Amino acid sequence: MLNEIFLQRYLQALLTGDRRSCREVIEDVLHNNNASIVGVYSEVIWPMMLEIDKLFRADKIASVQEHLATRINRTIIDQLQNKLPKLPQNERKVVICSSLKEISELGGQMITDMFESAGWDVRFIGGGLTNDDILSYIHEFSPEVLVIYGTDPTETPEVRKIIDRIRGINAWPDMKIMLCGGVFGRAEGLWEEIGADLYAETPADAVEAATSGKPVTEPVRTINRRKRKYQLCAKSAVRKK
Numbered sequence: 757m758l759n760e761i762f763l764q765r766y767l768q769a770l771l772t773g774d775r776r777s778c779r780e781v782i783e784d785v786l787h788n789n790n791a792s793i794v795g796v797y798s799e800v801i802w803p804m805m806l807e808i809d810k811l812f813r814a815d816k817i818a819s820v821q822e823h824l825a826t827r828i829n830r831t832i833i834d835q836l837q838n839k840l841p842k843l844p845q846n847e848r849k850v851v852i853c854s855s856l857k858e859i860s861e862l863g864g865q866m867i868t869d870m871f872e873s874a875g876w877d878v879r880f881i882g883g884g885l886t887n888d889d890i891l892s893y894i895h896e897f898s899p900e901v902l903v904i905y906g907t908d909p910t911e912t913p914e915v916r917k918i919i920d921r922i923r924g925i926n927a928w929p930d931m932k933i934m935l936c937g938g939v940f941g942r943a944e945g946l947w948e949e950i951g952a953d954l955y956a957e958t959p960a961d962a963v964e965a966a967t968s969g970k971p972v973t974e975p976v977r978t979i980n981r982r983k984r985k986y987q988l989c990a991k992s993a994v995r996k997k
């Protein structure tokens with residue numbers, strides 16, 4: 757289990773935009789806590805990304821803090837990606853797209869990294885594309901799974917439209933549609949109501965669900981367990997600004 761002190765230090769550094777301190781925490785986690793690169797993804801960057809998003813949506817941190825934290829997290833992920841373990845390629849294909857928000861692109865990138873680590877042939881097309889763009893690329897690449905990450909409530913109708921359209925034309929009857937994060941992580945059962953095949957909370961869960969064909973819906977317990985400590989640390993960081 758990762759020492760809580762590391763997480764408190766990392767959140768404090770994120771909220772103050774201290775890149776150097778964030779890198780130092782990650783180095784400490786890797787060298788002094790014997791964590792793996794996968795562990796840093798799942799136990800540090802991912803839960804902190806969710807916490808930053810939660811604090812921002814609750815108006816507990818400023819836009820600048822959210823931007824600083826997200827860009828620092830993305831820089832660290834860029835540095836760690838090549839150090840992830842690499843399983844043999846399995847020729848399975850997945851396309852990942854996201855909301856246009858930078859924090860959603862970060863989540864999509866982390867999911868992409870985990871699929872690549874597991875040996876999948878991955879294409880991360882990010883956000884800002886129309887449904888026609890996405891459908892055209894699916895036709896070209898022919899993935900087994902389409903992952904949509906980080907949807908805002910206002911974007912939900914468009915997600916429903918693309919799912920309905922895929923079902924309607926029946927051009928890819930074997931392709932699974934997976935929803936992750938965003939409003940689907942906060943509204944229980946919405947992924948099923950909107951017509952998706954799969955749902956996952958984390959990048960590791962996304963790979964597991966895509967591999968098994970079964971949704972992984974357990975909550976992210978690290979967030980709930982550490983919620984109070986994160987909030988106290990966030991308040992302290994805000995007061996120091």
